[in-house]
Amino acid sequence: MNHLMKTVAGIAFASVTMLGLANPAKAVEVQEVVSDGGIRAWLIEDHLNPLITMDMTFVGAGASTDPADKLGLANMVSGLIDEGAGEMDSQTFRGEMENRSISLSFDAGRDDFSGALTMLTRETDTGIDLLRLALSEPRFDNEAVERIRSQIIAGLKRAENDPGDIASRTFFTSIFGDHPYARPVSGTFETVGSLNATDFRGFVNRAFAKDNLIIGVAGDITAKELGPLLDEAFGHLPDKSDLPTIPAAKPSFGKVDIVEQDMPQSQAIWGQKGIDRHDPDFYAAYVMNYILGGGGFSSRLTEEVREKRGLAYGVYSYLANLDHADLMMGGVATRNDAIGQSLSLVSDEWTKMKERGVSQEELDNAKSYLTGAFPLRFTSLGNLSGMLVGMQKEDLGTDFLDRRNSLVEAVTLEDVNRVAGELMDPDNVTLxxxxxxxGELAF
Incomplete structure (x- = not known):
């Protein structure tokens, strides 16, 4: 969901744990860089290691824009645009990345199309050129297209019998109905089988533009050095994207869907209405969810379901913010004979949170962890450049990294318990x- 996950292969990521630790009052300096061509990026300089990461997102260019008869289009493009570009076929393009220890990858979610570039400082020019070619001159050769198509179809076949995938598809179809969010990001056998190079080029021409581009950069580069590279990588893009408008979603909750599968374990996911990222009560809800099910072994759900009764290895809850819908979700997997009891316990905790809220001790422990653990997010350049993209998309400001812990610290017991009473809705959860x-299943 959110989406928002990548592997940097072939390169040992740089440790930048010094960021934010030497001076806790000021975590890191975020600079806004504007190139001569008007391309904007946010930058965190760190010259400890000769490494640079660049994350980019084309907002609104995700799978929700796929035409109904071309589901999986954005996803398939994400697997193809680094499979040969310009004069280089797939083998040559991939060989250039491997020989120079450059990682370039792309991903399509429901809302956005994203990319990540990691390169040694000495390979900056080559890395930027490969990125430029991938975005502007992808080849979509038959060999690469059929190979990636085969990989996607193999994934769809696995997903047919994977309980987690089945649960996710069923859940999103149940709550979103005919909204694009209900459609499978990876497409279907029929739609993926019919996609062709004309479809892929059409998507690239519509989706990659300057007006929906967000860039975050971290590492061994200065603002002065970054500006020209932005123009080199992205200056060729059209000014305006040409994407369909996705309507606001109106998810429907309160249903129970059971998909019978002959397997020893049952997989359950559930969800209700969430809270907007810009709601003044978001951080109170964030802390509340940590106490309920977002805090791993310290959460109430884990304590009741795993620690006390050993019913499941893991159980969790989280806030999910899509561009057109806000959800509060959770999940658990356990034996068929234990799933009913597990869900009953989860439902009880959902209701207790609404009716009784949290204790001062729980709140203090949660805030202590959430503020203390935050600097650990600065331990890789990839985390930093990705965070910069998210900060821009959510319009959080360049000083967010400095302000974030104070936002958590400002949450009071009254805030959390009021929000718990307003947000938690055990009578309107889809399971x-x-x-x-x-046995009987209910929430």
Missing amino acids: TVVGKPE
């Missing part, structure tokens, strides 16, 4: 269970 559950 999806996949497996052969025994």
Whole structure:
């Protein structure tokens, strides 16, 4: 969901744990860089290691824009645009990246199309040129197209029998109905099988533009050096994207869907209405969710379901913010004969949170962890450049990294318990269970 996950292969990521630790009062300096051509990026300089990471997102260019008869288009493009570009076929393009220890990858989510570039400082020119070619001159050769198509179809076949995938598809179809969010990001056998180079080029021409581009950069580069590279990588893009308008989603909750599968375990996911990222009460909800199910072994759900009764290895909850819908979700997987009891315990905790809220001790422990752990997000350049993209998309300001812990610290017991009473809605939760559950299921 969110989406918002990548692997940097072939390169040992740089440790930048010094950021934010030497001077806790000021975590890192975020600079806004504007190139001569008007391309904007946010930058965090760190010259400890000769490494640079660049994350980019084309907002609104995700799978929700796929035409109904071309589902999986954005996803397939994300697997193809680094499979040969310009004069280089797939083998040559990939060989250039491997020989120079450059990682370039792309991903399509429901809302956005994103990319990530990691390169040694000495390979900056080559890395930027490969990125430029991938975005502006992807080849879509038949060999690469059929190979990536085969990989996607193989994934779709695996997903047919994967309880987690089945639960996710069923849940999103149940709550979103005919909204684009209900459609599978990876497409279907029929639609993926019909996609061709004309479709891929059309997507690139519509989706990659300057007006929906967000860039975050971290590492061994200065603002002065970055400006010309932005023009080199992105200056060729058209000024305006040409993407369909996605309507606001109106998810429907309160249903129970059971998908019978002959397997020893049942997989359950559930969800209700969430809270907007810009709502003044967002941080109170964020802390509340940490106490409920977002805090791993320290959460109430884990304590009740795993620690006290050993019913499941893991159980969790989280806030999910899509561009057109806000959700509060959770999940658990356990034996068929234990899923009913597990869900009953989860439902009880959902209700207790609404009716009783949290204690001062729980709040203090949560705030202590959430503020203390935040600097650990600065331990890789990829985390930093990705955070810069998210900060821009959510319009959080260049000083957010300095302000974030104070936002958590400002949450009071009254805030959390008021928000818990308003947000938690155990009577309007949609539940999806996949497996052969025994006994009555409800939330």
